[in-house]
Amino acid sequence: MEHPETTPTRPVTSDAAPRRAELLERAQRATGFMPDDEGQALYLAALRAGAAVEGATFVEIGAWCGKSALYLGAAAEETGAVLFSLDHHHGSEENQAGWEHHDPALVDPATGRIDTLPHWRRAVVGAGLEASVVGVVGDSPTVASRWAIPLAFCFIDGGHGEAPAWADYRGWSPHVVAGGWLAIHDVFPDPADGGRPPYDLWRDALDSGRFVEDGACGSLRVLRRV
Numbered sequence: 001m002e003h004p005e006t007t008p009t010r011p012v013t014s015d016a017a018p019r020r021a022e023l024l025e026r027a028q029r030a031t032g033f034m035p036d037d038e039g040q041a042l043y044l045a046a047l048r049a050g051a052a053v054e055g056a057t058f059v060e061i062g063a064w065c066g067k068s069a070l071y072l073g074a075a076a077e078e079t080g081a082v083l084f085s086l087d088h089h090h091g092s093e094e095n096q097a098g099w100e101h102h103d104p105a106l107v108d109p110a111t112g113r114i115d116t117l118p119h120w121r122r123a124v125v126g127a128g129l130e131a132s133v134v135g136v137v138g139d140s141p142t143v144a145s146r147w148a149i150p151l152a153f154c155f156i157d158g159g160h161g162e163a164p165a166w167a168d169y170r171g172w173s174p175h176v177v178a179g180g181w182l183a184i185h186d187v188f189p190d191p192a193d194g195g196r197p198p199y200d201l202w203r204d205a206l207d208s209g210r211f212v213e214d215g216a217c218g219s220l221r222v223l224r225r226v
């Protein structure tokens, strides 16, 4: 039998603000490559997609240690969407030993290869996001070639070399529904600030007439499919 005076009271508010604050704070603290203002902008863009499309599906290409998955996962949870967070978890070319974005702590001593999956899992499970965020472990073009679910939101932040970036764009952008969103990270109009491929994809998306601009923050570009 329940004793009202001793039964812990559950919060009676349906206000999403405390949970949102918790998730965005976890995202900010997570290991990864995304300044908080860009992460917040990513969250807000995905929130629009989740609110616009009933039972929305989000995909992110390039999960690393789960940082952007927490920003996107917060929007997914809030709107009833599901995020598929895709990565082979072995790092991009630029993450390998001797390159600019290498972290030796992420190398699995058993294989000598980068393995970010345990870190991704810790971030997502620690945030309690397993009902809204699903990990997809594999090669992006391979998954894209079999993908059939229309996307309300697609975030491209995978390999930034010429071949991987274009493969992600060609493989995933056609899955974005009319009225859906495509976000691209590390878009640098000035070559002095960073590599060309993400910028070239963004230009192509606009020049193709398939997408229009729908926001920007730092190197994050948000596009909407016409």
Ligand code: SAH
Binding pocket: 031, 032, 033, 034, 061, 062, 063, 064, 065, 066, 067, 068, 069, 086, 087, 088, 089, 090, 091, 092, 093, 116, 138, 139, 140, 141, 157, 158, 159, 164
């Ligand atoms: N979005 C992340 C950063 C991603 S870094 C964050 O918020 O911190 C880029 C990621 O793309 C790396 O984890 C790398 O493993 C992944 N990647 C590169 N090429 C890939 C491919 N062909 N298939 C799947 N993942 C790939």
Ligand code: MG
Binding pocket: 033, 157, 185, 186
């Ligand atoms: Mg990036």
